[in-house]
Amino acid sequence: xxxxxxxxxxxxxxxxxxxxxxxTDYVAGGTQRMVEGIGGLAILxxxxxxxxxxxxxxxxxxxxxxxxxxxxxxKLSKKVQASLxxxxxxxxxxxxxxxxxxxxxxxxxxxxxxxxxxxxxxxLAKKE
Numbered sequence: 374x375x376x377x378x379x380x381x382x383x384x385x386x387x388x389x390x391x392x393x394x395x396x397t398d399y400v401a402g403g404t405q406r407m408v409e410g411i412g413g414l415a416i417l418x419x420x421x422x423x424x425x426x427x428x429x430x431x432x433x434x435x436x437x438x439x440x441x442x443x444x445x446x447x448k449l450s451k452k453v454q455a456s457l458x459x460x461x462x463x464x465x466x467x468x469x470x471x472x473x474x475x476x477x478x479x480x481x482x483x484x485x486x487x488x489x490x491x492x493x494x495x496x497l498a499k500k501e
Contacts, residue, residue, distance in 0.1 A: 446501060449497065449500055449501055450501060452497050453494060453497045453498050453501065456490070456493055456494040456497055457494055459490060460487065460490040460491055460494055463486070463487055463490055464487055467483050467487070
C-alpha cells in the first residue's frame with residue numbers, strides 16, 4: 374500500500390509542476406496574442422474601416438460556435454476519461470482475481486467484457 378501511496382504522491386507532484394508551467398506559458402502567450410490582436414485590429418481599422426466592420430460583425434457568431442463546440446468537446450472528453458477509468462478498474466479487478474477467473478474458466482467472458490469497455494471508449498474518443 375505504501376508504494377501505491379508513494380507513486381500517487383509522485384504523480385501528484387509531477388502534475389502540479391506541469392500545471393504550473395502550462396499556466397505560466399498560457400498567461401504569457403495570451404498576453405502576447407492579445408497585444409498582437411489589438412495592434413492588428415488598429416492597423417486594419419486604419420487601412421479599411423468598412424472591411425474591418427464586416428469582419429467584426431462576423432466574429433461573434435464564429436466565437437459563439439467555437440464556445441459551444443468547446444463545451445461539447447469538454448463534456449465528451451470527461452466521458453472518455455471516465456470510460457477509460459472504468460476499463461482500467463475493470464482490468465485491475467479481473468487481473469487481481471485472475472485465479473478466480475481461471476477456476477471458473479471465464480477468461481473469454483472477461484476478455485469480451487473488457488473488449489466491450491474498450492470499444493465503447495474508442496467510440497467516444499472517435500467523436501472527439
